[in-house]
Amino acid sequence: MKKRFLFAALLGLAGTAHAAPDPAPLFQQHCIACHGVDRLGGLGPALLPQNLERLKKAEALTVITAGREATQMQGFKDKLKPEELQALADFIYTPPAVTPQWGEAEIRASRYEPVKPGSLPDKPVFSADPLNLFVVVEAGDHHVTILDGDKFEPIHRFPSRFALHGGPKFTPDGRYVFFASRDGWISKFDIYNLKVVAEIRAGINTRNIAVSGDGQWVMVANYLPQTLVLLKAADLSLERVIPVVNEAGKGSRVSAVYDAAPRKSFVAALKDIPELWELSYDPKAEPVFKGYVHDYKMGEAIAAPGQWTPRVTKLDAILDDFFFSQDYAYVLGAARPADGSDKPAPGGQVVNLDIRRKVADLPLTGLPHLGSGISWSYLGRPVMATPNLKEGTVSVIDMKDWKIIKDIKTAGPAFFMRSHENTPYAWVDAMMSKDKDTMQLLDKNTLEIVKTLRPEPGKTAAHTEFTRDGKYALVSIWENDGALVVYDAATLKEVKRLPMRKPVGKYNVYNKITRSEGTSH
Incomplete structure (x- = not known):
């Protein structure tokens, strides 16, 4: 009988030893001062699943353990056990029991x-x-x-x-x-x-x-x-x-x-x-x-x-990721299922904002990134071109009859496409692919890829932006130890390289306020 009780006690101790620690008191002791009682943020960011959707849990665990450079976020590897660090990482990716509110009084x-x-x-x-x-946004250490x-x-x-x-x-x-x-x-x-x-x-x-x-x-x-x-x-x-x-x-x-x-x-x-x-x-x-x-x-x-x-x-489908005609009479949107799921629906739609209804379907495949599209005049007709997040394709669309003029094969799925009124080229990345280090130039007159640049082999190249006169193109090396690479937009020679901490975007004041056709609005 004594042996049976001893065995049961040992099982209980073993269960206790391996039980996951309660994250609530850990959060209260170590995190609440910067991230708020309800995880809504304060000196530090909000720690809710919706706010962390672009940060993988493994990366969050690294930040909790080692801290984040050039911020007030300290690491806790010397204060907490590994299982406690993991418990905190799990906790911040768990939705709160009550949905937090943020209304007029809080604002x-x-x-x-x-x-x-x-x-x-x-x-x-x-x-x-x-x-x-x-204006250069450096995501690597949250500076501008x-x-x-x-x-x-x-x-x-x-x-x-x-x-x-x-x-x-x-x-x-x-x-x-x-x-x-x-x-x-x-x-x-x-x-x-x-x-x-x-x-x-x-x-x-x-x-x-x-x-x-x-x-x-x-x-x-x-x-x-x-x-x-x-x-x-x-x-x-x-x-x-x-x-x-x-x-x-x-x-x-x-x-x-x-x-x-x-x-x-x-x-x-x-x-x-919809x-x-x-x-x-x-x-x-x-x-x-x-x-x-x-x-x-x-x-x-x-x-x-x-x-x-x-x-x-x-609408008959949810529209996401918009592109507008230059006069803002039409909006082009990538179609999504009306049930709100994340599974992409094929194609897109063109909506006339004056009569408030769909006027055309866009036979696009993959996941077109219309919000990064650009426009120009091709053979006397206005066209827009969009990269694709899932396919190595740039689709060129006639903005008179809404038909696809050409699907241009590229190095891989892309996020950004940029140009300028004073350059014959549109610059498109391949950052969603194995060829993420490439930047390809599309001739706007021939609709052919005419040049491939590799600003830094093996590192992600993305987000081109031009000077106000279009003479120079700036490309981001999208890494924590990244850079801005400045190219002569005519000769395509590198002019200068400035070290930056993951420069995710750079925005030329003139091009933005004049709503240049070559950049997003």
Whole structure:
């Protein structure tokens, strides 16, 4: 009998010895000060599955163990056991029991202004051409560099919020640039004075932002909560929160929001419901008719104010990853299943924003990355070209009849495609393939690949951007020990190489504010 009890006790001890540690007290002791009680972030980023979707759990475990260079994130390998480190990594990838909320009160409370509006000079504190600057986002250590586009020398470098998401957006005069981080922080930076002048947290998981063509508004697209958030560009104060819910009561994440400046409106791509929303920022916009009242007295349309009321275009498939015609009358979107699953549906659609309906199907295969498409004139007709995330193909589409002119074989699946009005070439990467170190040049007149560059063999080459005059092309070596490689856009010779920490994107002020056909909008 004693032996039986002893054996049972040993089994109990063995079970205790191998039981996974409780991560909650570990998080409270070591993480809460920087990442918040509800894992919503603070000095450090939010630690929720939605916010960590681009960080593999093994990579997160490495950060918890060893820390992150050039940040306040320390490593815990000397304080915690291996099983405790693993428990924390598992914990942050586990959804909380209660979905966290982030509404008007939280947004307003988060806002602060380190600089009083109007207190800074209206002239640049540097001598470089302010319209030929590049804003370089360095994801390797979460910094931003302001680069002189004539001398190719850094003017200023400053820390950014964790994991900036989506391209920065500029005011029409190019003085201010706005950034959005994945965990919802919106930052306004004064390029003339090289200072962050305002910040506010508009969401928990944010996709991107858009700045209105008149420079008055910033619209924020959120995954969590499922909202569009409207801010005043002058000081980032909250104007309103717009829940993204359709007539049937179904909510949706927002894939992205875009400024359609010629239309004086924002256009939102919805992730979970087959609708496209357009919200006018024109105070004189025509009323939006929301539906009909039916009772024994009347049956008339309900007119809502034209400004900020969504004009809804209903679709037969969810559209993601938009490309706009230069006049913003048409939007091209990659089709996704209407059930909201991540499995891609073949092809895409063309939607006329004036009549609010689909006017054509696009017979595209794979996973076209329309948001990285560019346009130009080919044989006297406007065309757009899109890379593909799953196939080594660039598809060239006639924007008059919406037919594919040519599918051009490339080195591999690509993420970015860029050009400029003053160059005959479109530059396309192959960063989603084994040939990730290549940059291929497509002749826009012949629709043939005419040159392959390898900026640094074995390392990812991506995201080309041009100087304002198109004379030079800047390519990113997309690595932590990366660089910007500057090419003469005519001779294709390397001119300069600047070390950078994973420069995921660089954005020329002039090309962005003039909506160059060669870059994304």
